[in-house]
Amino acid sequence: MTHYDLVVVGTGSGNTIVTKQFADWKVAIVERGTFGGTCLNVGCIPTKMFVHTADLAAVPSESSRFGIDEKVTAVHWPEIRDRIFGRIDPISASGSEYRRHHANNANVTLYDGTGRFTAERELTVTRTDDGQTEVLTADRFVLAAGSRPIVPFIPGLVETGFHTSETVMRLEQLPRRLAIIGSGFVAAEFAHVFTSLGVEVTVIARSDLMLRHEDKEIATRYTELAVQRYDVRLNHDTVRVLRRPDGAITLEMLSPAGPAELVVDELLVAVGRTPNSDILNVGSTGIELGEDGRVVVDEFQETAVEGIYALGDLCSPYQLKHVANHEARVIRHNLLHPDDRIDSDHRFVPHAVFGSPQVASVGLTEEEAVEQGIPYVVGREAYADIAYGWAMEDTTGFAKILADPDTGQLLGCHVIGPQASTVIQPVIQAMSFGLDAHTMARGQYWIHPAMPELIENALLNLKLGS
Numbered sequence: 471m472t473h474y475d476l477v478v479v480g481t482g483s484g485n486t487i488v489t490k491q492f493a494d495w496k497v498a499i500v501e502r503g504t505f506g507g508t509c510l511n512v513g514c515i516p517t518k519m520f521v522h523t524a525d526l527a528a529v530p531s532e533s534s535r536f537g538i539d540e541k542v543t544a545v546h547w548p549e550i551r552d553r554i555f556g557r558i559d560p561i562s563a564s565g566s567e568y569r570r571h572h573a574n575n576a577n578v579t580l581y582d583g584t585g586r587f588t589a590e591r592e593l594t595v596t597r598t599d600d601g602q603t604e605v606l607t608a609d610r611f612v613l614a615a616g617s618r619p620i621v622p623f624i625p626g627l628v629e630t631g632f633h634t635s636e637t638v639m640r641l642e643q644l645p646r647r648l649a650i651i652g653s654g655f656v657a658a659e660f661a662h663v664f665t666s667l668g669v670e671v672t673v674i675a676r677s678d679l680m681l682r683h684e685d686k687e688i689a690t691r692y693t694e695l696a697v698q699r700y701d702v703r704l705n706h707d708t709v710r711v712l713r714r715p716d717g718a719i720t721l722e723m724l725s726p727a728g729p730a731e732l733v734v735d736e737l738l739v740a741v742g743r744t745p746n747s748d749i750l751n752v753g754s755t756g757i758e759l760g761e762d763g764r765v766v767v768d769e770f771q772e773t774a775v776e777g778i779y780a781l782g783d784l785c786s787p788y789q790l791k792h793v794a795n796h797e798a799r800v801i802r803h804n805l806l807h808p809d810d811r812i813d814s815d816h817r818f819v820p821h822a823v824f825g826s827p828q829v830a831s832v833g834l835t836e837e838e839a840v841e842q843g844i845p846y847v848v849g850r851e852a853y854a855d856i857a858y859g860w861a862m863e864d865t866t867g868f869a870k871i872l873a874d875p876d877t878g879q880l881l882g883c884h885v886i887g888p889q890a891s892t893v894i895q896p897v898i899q900a901m902s903f904g905l906d907a908h909t910m911a912r913g914q915y916w917i918h919p920a921m922p923e924l925i926e927n928a929l930l931n932l933k934l935g936s
């Protein structure tokens with residue numbers, strides 16, 4: 471048994487906590503998978519590298535309208551894949567090397583293995599290579615064990631085999647036909663990637679919209695555009711999956727119109743992610759769990775057990791990297807300054823979906839404002855009505871801003887269209903710093919003719935009281 475001042479479980483955002491400020495702490499970091507966690511290895515970074523590649527592949531389908539004839543003559547999947555992971559894998563390897571051998575980490579021990587609580591403040595690590603166990607105890611723990619893809623119970627699914635976001639980016643070759651079960655973030659991004667690279671994609675959505683958690687107008691527009699690019703089966707439930715003698719996969723579905731069937735070459739399951747609290751067996755150290763398996767934390771990111779903190783997908787309802795990173799910074803401060811702790815700030819958590827087009831959102835949707843009985847007015851602006859959007863001949867994108875009718879306080883913003891993830895940032899800033907709509911619109915210059923004019927005009931279109 472080895473005792474530490476601090477044990478961190480998980481090397482995603484958890485790894486960022488241990489800086490030189492901890493030089494006089496005896497620290498252990500435990501990782502069961504690839505060093506660097508989800509975002510680096512199988513999440514944000516590789517997906518956006520594929521999205522950028524897909525955006526390039528999609529250009530020729532648009533460019534003839536602008537008097538330029540372009541053609542995609544070949545898609546070299548192995549080269550795309552190997553370029554992307556050829557850049558990512560060394561980052562993971564060097565991060566691991568840094569923790570193991572760099573002089574800055576003389577006080578840090580990196581364990582390759584699965585941590586599992588076996589008693590209060592006692593973590594048993596089963597080493598990945600030889601299955602040997604080591605027992606670690608500590609005064610403080612940071613639990614940053616993340617989440618994993620949910621595998622829904624569908625008869626035949628496991629026997630047939632399927633991909634998740636953790637494996638689909640490393641396919642040996644591009645399939646001719648790909649089915650995606652699910653219609654959220656992962657489905658939208660991969661449908662864009664694989665469609666742009668020439669794969670026949672079918673998205674199977676249980677509900678009547680893709681991205682159904684977005685503001686309804688945004689989800690509706692996204693779905694209208696998606697059906698023009700690939701096959702979207704709305705209101706379809708997959709009830710059975712079978713491997714055919716020719717190696718292809720049959721999906722049996724139920725829809726309001728009756729039973730339906732689909733034959734594909736590969737299947738991607740993207741129906742959400744579940745926290746890894748079960749693998750960590752947090753119950754045996756007295757930590758409280760929510761119904762959905764999330765570790766319960768307070769405003770300081772501390773669990774029900776003093777000195778045990780948690781962050782990111784393991785405890786957060788957001789499952790976003792910028793949230794995990796924010797929580798890691800809060801925990802680092804609170805470990806170093808136990809008498810002057812700070813709260814995490816979850817007031818205005820934005821997100822973006824890097825599909826085609828992009829979607830970005832912060833604050834309340836209109837449906838949430840109605841449900842919560844919050845008075846609001848809406849200001850909208852179409853990309854077609856700002857100079858740059860007009861130059862791009864965009865006819866489908868728009869921004870929608872919700873504000874308090876009396877004070878002009880910003881309640882929410884939703885954007886669908888080119889660069890939505892960037893265009894929305896001034897609104898996130900305004901909400902975070904308490905700027906009202908009028909001050910935001912008229913208290914600064916907006917570069918003409920740049921894309922943020924979309925936000926300026928949506929603000930000016932709010933019908934506010936005097």
Ligand SMILES: Cc1cc2nc3c(=O)[nH]c(=O)nc-3n(C[C@H](O)[C@H](O)[C@H](O)COP(=O)(O)OP(=O)(O)OC[C@H]3O[C@@H](n4cnc5c(N)ncnc54)[C@H](O)[C@@H]3O)c2cc1C
Pocket residue numbers: 479480481482483484500501502503504505506507508509510512513514515517518583584585586614615616617635656746749750781782783784788789790791792793794
């Ligand atoms: C395909 C995809 C795309 C995404 N794109 C974006 C995006 O564009 N923007 C965005 O904000 N977010 C995105 N996300 C979400 C983002 O990746 C996560 O919210 C974030 O990485 C969570 O960080 P974390 O530190 O909580 O967990 P992770 O990064 O998952 O780290 C947890 C680590 O803990 C390890 N671990 C788990 N259990 C144990 C154990 N018992 N013992 C030892 N080690 C353990 C795991 O192996 C893992 O390495 C995406 C996610 C996916 C799947």
Ligand SMILES: NC(=O)c1ccc[n+]([C@@H]2O[C@H](COP(=O)([O-])OP(=O)(O)OC[C@H]3O[C@@H](n4cnc5c(N)ncnc54)[C@H](O)[C@@H]3O)[C@@H](O)[C@H]2O)c1
Pocket residue numbers: 622623651652653654655656657659674675676677681682708740741742743788789790821822823824
């Ligand atoms: N750009 C980004 O920030 C980004 C990108 C990818 C993933 N992520 C994160 O990863 C998380 C997981 O992504 P995701 O797309 O897997 O989850 P998601 O929650 O975004 O979407 C899952 C979808 O699957 C549907 N679903 C649930 N159970 C189902 C079932 N049994 N059969 C069919 N459909 C079912 C849900 O209704 C939902 O529409 C996201 O919530 C997000 O936080 C973020």
